[in-house]
Amino acid sequence: MFFIAHSDGDLSDDEIIAISQIGLTMDISLEEIQKISEWVIDELENNLEE
Numbered sequence: 001m002f003f004i005a006h007s008d009g010d011l012s013d014d015e016i017i018a019i020s021q022i023g024l025t026m027d028i029s030l031e032e033i034q035k036i037s038e039w040v041i042d043e044l045e046n047n048l049e050e
Helices: 002-008 013-025 030-049
Strands: none
Touching: 002 013, 002 030, 013 030
8 A cells, every 4th residue: 555655756644644544444553554664665765776
């Protein structure tokens, strides 16, 4: 979901909130959602550097 939300080159606060709400509905903790978002952001930043 984070990759799709960032497909326009921006990951807005509204997108992050929506993804977090979906994750919570799927019984994923906020801590896990945060870890996943950090992994995705790191991967996106690494791809931009290449």
